[in-house]
Amino acid sequence: MNYPVVLHPDKLLKKQAKKVEAITEELIVMLDNMYETMVAHDGVGLAAPQIGRSLRIAVIQADEEDDILELINPEIVSFEGETIDVEACLSIPGKYGLVPRHDRIVIRYFDREGVEYELEADDYFSRIIQHEMDHLDGILFIDKATRLMSEEEMVQYMEELEND
Ligand SMILES: [Zn+2]
Numbered sequence: 001m002n003y004p005v006v007l008h009p010d011k012l013l014k015k016q017a018k019k020v021e022a023i024t025e026e027l028i029v030m031l032d033n034m035y036e037t038m039v040a041h042d043g044v045g046l047a048a049p050q051i052g053r054s055l056r057i058a059v060i061q062a063d064e065e066d067d068i069l070e071l072i073n074p075e076i077v078s079f080e081g082e083t084i085d086v087e088a089c090l091s092i093p094g095k096y097g098l099v100p101r102h103d104r105i106v107i108r109y110f111d112r113e114g115v116e117y118e119l120e121a122d123d124y125f126s127r128i129i130q131h132e133m134d135h136l137d138g139i140l141f142i143d144k145a146t147r148l149m150s151e152e153e154m155v156q157y158m159e160e161l162e163n164d
Pocket of ligand 1: 088090091131
């Protein structure tokens with residue numbers, strides 16, 4: 001089942017999401033539906049506030065061939081470096097932005113079985129995780145962007161990068 005995606009400037013997107021206290025049957029169904037919703041919208045990540053649920057949960061799949069990453073109560077343990085790159089968001093259609101993020105992060109999170117994991121991520125993967133984790137604190141990429149762009153401006157920016 002696909003959820004409707006909550007769109008900016010809905011106040012739900014600005015709320016601090018609540019910690020998951022127990023992994024229930026309902027939560028498992030929600031994780032499956034979140035993944036379906038993300039894929040249906042050609043997204044690479046989706047956080048629970050984006051489907052109107054104020055919970056610290058995100059689903060991520062940077063590439064079709066990657067495993068699905070389900071983050072429950074994720075926390076950043078350490079980080080290093082900084083890079084600026086283009087981001088977009090399913091909740092803010094048609095907008096792009098240049099957003100500074102940590103290069104490399106280590107996170108701790110729980111999976112749907114309630115098992116705790118530590119994960120190191122860098123580059124694009126690290127960027128997606130940070131974008132989704134920001135959603136759990138009510139932060140959107142437009143809040144952090146050093147420059148906002150329309151689709152045409154983004155395409156032009158990418159072309160200039162390639163020609164450099
Ligand atoms: Zn987003």
